[in-house]
Amino acid sequence: MSEQIGGLSRRNLLRLSAIAGAGVALGACDVGGNEKTGGGGGSGEGKITALFMKQAGYSEDDIRKMTTDFQTANPKITVEPTFVAYEALHDKIVAAAPAGTFDVVLIDVIWPAEFGTKRIVNDVTDQFPASWKSDMLGGALATAVYHDRYYGVPWILDTKYFFHNTEMLTKAGVDAASLSTWDGVMAAARQLKAKKVVEFPLVWSWKQAEALICDYTQLLGAFGGKFLSEDGKQVLFNTGGGVQALEFMKHSLDDKLTNPNSVESLEEDVRKIFSDGQAAMALNWTYMFNAANDPAQSKIAGKVAVGQTPAGPSGAPGCNGSMALSVTSGSKNQKAAWTYVSYMTSADVQNKFAKSSLPCWTKSYDDQQVISTLPQVVAVAKKALGDMIVRPQVPRYNEISQILQAELQNALLGKKQPKKALDDAAGQATGLLA
């Protein structure tokens, strides 16, 4: 090492700088203003690639089966699916965008504003049939919309439901009907703890990640809070219901009703802890019902009940956790990509795989095939899906979410008072709304 540096003569250093300078000069091209090289329609045939996530919603197996069926129906198109963790999905879409690596991507309900304004995914408003708008559920349609334009087709319609372990509740003598309000849930948790049925009755996904915001959103809605003002220019989560929601979370930790490991858990951890019989109640997405009732991966199969999210003083809105399939702007084969998206989101395909994720189509909820696969969930979903709260639809949502995640954790770990933490988050977030 020292040999190279020590032996570097002044002339060589100059040469090196010249080469580095050339690198900088070349690097400067483009930032000045070359035209964007976009994708193309393509022939509607050939190979396309698609990016999905590995957790919640449809399983990897489901998606592979759907894709095989699609290829049978469309022999001229081959699809290569890729799967990543939800936590890596956003960044992968962004990093792959310029190269057009993926033709179809799965986007979360919080991203249309960002991906739409930055033209990472296509505006498909003109291709979106009017019949879809009337036939899909309102909560689903909102998934892919930003400023009245569609940036994808809704595919996973989801909100967080409240699950409980029927055996534990019976043991503690708790009436399941009392779980319809958060006050009732807390009373039930105290009773479960007092009777030593389970050490920590509740478990949540409060890790510093988007999952934390989902749980917080649901509570914020129940306590009547708002993320932003009507005009979207002011942060409001540090007032009223927003603060009460966080205080509620903190109290449940302080009273040892919530598993302290919640602050390092994601949805999958919640599922495992709940399925392991180490928690009596939990919020989670639809998929947990099926997974926790599967004897192969659960110790409590057959003892799982699902209900709507409990109500607070201002009702019981569920966090809209839906996702959509989009065609990327960098795709060279957008026609084939759209064919694939149309197929995957169709009512027939969604009905067939309703076990993992409920369909986005209104008529599906009267479909015997759907009702018979998950009768308990469908009954609850009919009510829950009509009342959902969305996280802020702003282009810089991801940044705001990161700030909020950190401050929520500051409060949950007792490093700041809830109000102070939210004020600090609001202070940093306000500048990002413009």
Place this chain on the structure above:
Amino acid sequence: MTTAETSRPPPVRPARGGGRPAAPWRAWVRPAGRGQTRLALTLLLPAAAVVFGVVLYPAGRALVISFYDVDSPFPGAYPFVGLRNYTEVLSDPRLWMAARHTVYFTIVSTALELVLGIGLALLLAAPIRLRWLFRAVVILPWALPTIVNGAMWRWILNAQYGAANAVLTQLHLQQDYRSWLGTSPFLALNMVIVADAWKNTSLVAFFLLAGLQTIPNELYEAARVDGAGPVRAFFRITLPLLRPAIALVLVLRTIEAFKVFDIIYVMTGGGPASGTQTVTFFTYLQAFSAQRFSVGAALAYLTVVTILLLALLYLRLLRQSELRAP
């Protein structure tokens, strides 16, 4: 080593049809014909193109981007903002918090790896039976990819069903299952350090083992004759003679530790309460999650400058220690 440059023997013409000359490479390149130089350059061209393509061009582009306000991954026209990205990011308290974590991580992990590494190297150098087996086993952690190492430690330290809790509880070293990565940001940072040290100590040990093997045994024999015990021999002979190897390891490990990213991404994701967020992790979040590519580029350059300063400082120390070495 640097002295080799000045005491280089004068260029020697290669003997016709003779074997390879022992002189430095310049000795035979210089007198060669123009055709040979051209051939050499042609052969070097692909490598130069690769270096330019994957190192210099991206580095140059990142520097340029850091003066603009690039907020999407696509090429296009973006406003020029001068040094605003740098001033903005330098006044961001989140950067300074991340910098504190980075400095703590760098110092503690490097120190830990060095101390453990010296011990391990001494052990591996000792004349024990099955030494080859021990050496092979010790290198294993280092052969593991960091991502795998991170995932492994995340499972070991899982609060609910991790092996660490099970072992410590069953040995009655702790009362109950506890959280390692979730409830205390400082503890989580230290646990990441443990995971990092577990993997990298073996690398440090092997560098030092190589250094140990250059120390002549006669020195120890002479010391023993003079009545010096093993402790004294270690401090008077081993440590001073190991100094070049230690310096090298320090340079490598400090710079690597300063750039720590993957193990944090896998083990904690920067949490809890951003307590394990380091500068490179913050850079990643800014660039890719927030799509503030210019801020990310500015942060990356600040990191590069810091590492460059560190490297220069170390190289100077290294050279001084070499000059003083016998």
